[in-house]
Amino acid sequence: MSAILHIATLCNRQFQLHPASLRQVIVHLDGLDALCKTLGVTPISHFIDLTAVEFEEAAALTGDTNTSSSPDPETGLAYGIEDMEWLPISTGMISFEALISHLQRNRPKELNGAPLxxxxxxxxxxxxxxxxxxxxxxxFNLSACTSA
Known part of the structure; x- marks a missing residue:
């Protein structure tokens, strides 16, 4: 099993889980975090929310395969907004902008061999x-889920 990240946003109680996955971000998370440390910004791993993974693992441990329970009305998921960890978008923007700017000008050793x-x-x-x-x-958060 491997993890997948998706951007989740929340504004005025409007929840959206964006469909495009962040495959390269998860693969190179350690290098990105090291680069964030070098740049003096919040590491990307700090933005990851594990709620979906925890729900998947709990269901597997209990053998609960009942998917007929009604989803949360705001999220459409098995869990609600309050179950997830949320961070100010401004915090994420600082890290994303710093990484983008640095990667457009440099080939950092922390991401050696990564498809920049x-x-x-x-x-x-x-x-x-x-x-x-x-x-x-x-x-926002970077919502982690697992894939088989």
Whole structure:
């Protein structure tokens, strides 16, 4: 099993789980975190919410395969907004902007061998998704789930 990350946003109790996955971000998470430390910004791993993984693991441990229970009305998921960890978009924007700027000008040793263009594209997707909600005081997380 491997983990997948998706951007989740929350603004005025409007929840959205964005469908595009951040495959390169999860693969190179350690290198990105090390680079964030070098740049003096919040590490990307700090933005990860494990609620979906915890619910998946709990269901597996209990043998609960009942998927007929009604989903949360706000999220459409098995869990609600309050179950997840949320961070100010402004905090994420600082990290994403710093990483994008640095990666466009440099080939950091922390990401040796990483496909930098794809990584920058994923980070730019984060920035583009979050920017309109920053002014409104929105919140976000990088929602982790597992795939078989």
């Amino acid at each position: 263009m794809q990584l920058v594209e994923e980070l730019q997707r984060c920035e583009t998704t979050l920017a309109p909600l920053e002014i409104e005081g929105g919140q």
